[in-house]
Amino acid sequence: MGHNKAYYWFLLLFMLTCLVIGVLSETEAKILLRFKNSLSNYGPALADWNDTGPSPCDVPNWTGLRCRSGSVFGLKLENMGLMGAIDVDTLTGLSLLRTLSFMNNSFNGRLPDVNKLTSLRVLYLSYNRFSGEILEDGFAGMNNLKLVYMARNNFSGKIPNSLAALPRLSELNLEGNRFDGRIPDFQQNSLVMVNLANNLxxxxxxxxxxxxxxxxxxxxxxxGKPLPQCKSSTKTQTILIIIVVTGSVVALVLISAVYYCRHDPTTASQVKNVQAKKAGNIVGKKEDQSADHYKNAENAKLYFVRNDRERFELQDLLKASAEVLGSGSFGSSYKAVLPNGQAMAVKRFRQMNNLGKEDFREHMLRLGRLSHPNLLSLVAFYYRKEEKLLVSDFVPNGSLASHLHARRAAGQSGLDWPTRLKIIKGVAKGLTYLYNELSSLTLPHGHLKSSNVLLNHTFEPILTDYGLVPVINKEHAQQFMVAYKSPECTQDDRTTKKTDVWSLGILILELLTGKFPANYLKQGRKGNADLATWVNSVVREEWTGEVFDKDMKGTRNKEREMLKLLKIGMCCCEWNVEKRWELKEAVQKIAELKERDCDVEDYSSYGSEGEAYSTRAITEDNFSFSVNG
Known part of the structure; x- marks a missing residue:
């Protein structure tokens, strides 16, 4: 009887064990489904997370799961556009969860209570929109955590000591946030990498x-190591403030000196940005009278937005030998040669107060992350309420505007057709990149014109002054920025995603005709697309041969391709926004252009018949273009 009783107890215990195992397996699926329901915008990405199919760790696993011994070991939900709350309380039910990654999503708000996941070893939260301060005990008790990646968010405040004290921490990436104050005292012998770049x-x-x-x-x-030694902060700040004061005074004098010239259309001042004049250095002479005005200025320092450039001090920049590159509608530009021989381009902006300091810094960091062969990379910036400096690499070959419009020496030829085609293809690539990376902006460039297309030594184009619409004072932007000269702005007081396409179209016509867009010289949103109007009138009168720049060499056997680009330009600056081409279509057509016509016959040798053929090539291709809607 006693043996039977023991047997029954053993059988009951075995059944209970099987029941518990079954319940745990069901619970794991239910936990994940409950977690899925806490998210938003998961769409089809997590379609296989359902209770009608295989279990989470059956082969194949549910999307984003890493399993070990039939249980969930890791969760990797990256690049899915996920939003909502990360329900940490639900995840605590996954007893074997060790790795967690939500990189490249759209989660926002404060850091979730990840310290409830005490067994976690790996935490990846980079490239989201988390913000705010992290509690001092935000990582308390996470003694197994080794890898922490929270880069490119918007965290602020102090780096919590509980993070710095993690006993097994080996890799930490907090780059591209807004952490401030001092770095806590890391003591772990296991540390391999601690990336704190681009914070405060x-x-x-x-x-x-x-x-x-x-x-x-x-x-x-x-x-301090690995950076330069620490200096006396009081003395350094005093010196830098004096430098900024004197540099600002000189900038005012320079801006005043060129004011008349810039507003006189006959001086061609729009293209003087590469006709450099010696100016000694950016600082000039000390003006003690202005010192009191700047005593309360913010700490004078450069904020570097890139990690691939050698650092230097603002003092070195402002004392460097300098050349005035030009003065535009936003301020003066300089070439500054640092003591180590490195040349930098420095632009002073005064009408750049549309954002406060923190939002301005965030936008500059965003621009600093951009990297493309056809974009001039922002290297660093200086912020003061009254004045901003944007520092970038110096491009020695000048701008497209200078090569098209500056007076050339006798016998000096203009840009040939292959070079102009190369330039416009590079511009199209750079603009496409901006549209992809700054997709949230209606005007990813906003100020696309020939003087903002620099040329390197191989005549590869490099776009500059892009992405500045959010930071430029709105009234000033509407007065001077190219996008606001577009038909939709002059007529309807609006901008669209096709407004930069209009600027591209005008640039193409300028490149082909060698004529400067006269309406760019007018302040405010008035006047029409004069260059496009002129080109359209010539084409309609079948005088297409008169359109192209007489200084453009290397046009033999190129007429068809040149006419194709002319058509692309006119379709890009179509007055009616609805009929205007999308950027994608324009870029595709530009990419298809060749240096040489497919047919080897030289139609230019046919005289007037050649001109007539060229005209038909554009007019018989169902081409229509409206000037006034």
């Missing part, structure tokens, strides 16, 4: 981090 940190770098790559600390106000 200040002070001395802890000795335990002195063997790290210097790029991990760029874009802050830090000192």
């Amino acid at each position: 940190l200040e002070g001395r770098i802890p000795s335990r981090l002195s063997n790290m790559n210097s790029s991990f600390f760029a874009g802050n106000s830090l000192c």
Whole structure:
């Protein structure tokens, strides 16, 4: 009887064990489904997360799951556009969960209570929209955590000591946030990488981090190994403020000196940006009278937005030997040669107060992340309420405007057709990149014109002054920026995603005709697309041969391709926005252009018949273009 009783107890215990195992397996699926329902915008990405098919860790696993021994070991939901709340309380039910990654999504708000996941080893939250301060105990108790990646969010405040004290931490990436104050004292022997670049940190770098790559600390106000030694802050700030004062006074004088010339259309001042004049240095002479006005200025320092450039001080920049490159509607531009021989381009802006300091810095960091062969990379910036400096690499070959419109020496030829085609193809690539990377902006460029297309030594185009619409004072932007000369602005007071396409069209016509767009010289949103109007009138009168720049060499056997580009330009600056081409279509057509016609016959040798043929090539291709709607 006793044996039977023991047998029954054993059988009951076995059944209970099987029941518990079954319940745990069901619970894991239910946990994941409950977590899925806490998210938004998951769309079809998590379609296989359902209770009608296989279990989470059956082969194949549910999307984004890493399993071990039939249980969920890791969750990797990256690049899915996920939003909503990360329900940490639900995830605590996954007892074997060790790795968690939500990189490249759209989660926002404060950091979730990840410290409830005490067994976690890996946490990836980079490239989201998390913001706000992290609680001091935000990582308390996470003694197994080794890898923490939270880069490119909007976290602020101090780096919590609970993060710095994680006993097994080996890799930490907080780059591209807004953490401020001093770096906490990291002591772990296991540390391999601590990336704190592009934050608002200040002070001395802890000795335990002195063997790290210097790029991990760029874009802050830090000192000590691996960066230069720390200096006396009071003395340095005083010197820098004096430098900024004197530099600002000189800038005012220069802007005043060129004011008349810039507003006189006969001086061709729009293209003087590459006809450099010696100016000694950016600082000039000290003006003690203005010093009191700047005593309360913010700390004078450069914020670096890139990690791939050698750092230098604002003092070095402002004292450098300099050349005035030109003066435009936003301020003066300089070429500054640093003590190490490196040449930088510096632009002063005064009408750039549309955003406060933090939002301005965030936008500059966004621009600093852009990287493309046809974009001039922003390297650093200086912020003061009354004045901004944007620092970039110096491009020695000048702008497209200077090569098209500047007076040439006798016998000096203009740009040939292959070079002009190369330039417009590069411009199209750069503009496409801006449309993809700055997709949230109605005007990803906003100021596309020939003087903002620089040329390197191989005549590869490099776009500059892009992405500035959000930071430029609106009234000033409407007065001077090219996008606001478009028909939709002059007539309907609006901009669209096709407004930059209009600017591209005008640039193409300028490139082909060699004529400067006269309406760019007018302030405000008045006047029409004079260059497009002229081109259209010539084409309609079948005088197409008169359109192209007489200084354009290398046009033999190129007429068809040149006419194709002319058509593309006119379709891009179509007055009616609805009929205007999308950027994608224009870029595709530009990419298809060749240096040489498919037919080898030289139609230019046919005299007047050749001109007539060229005219038909554009007029018989169902071409229509409206000037006034």
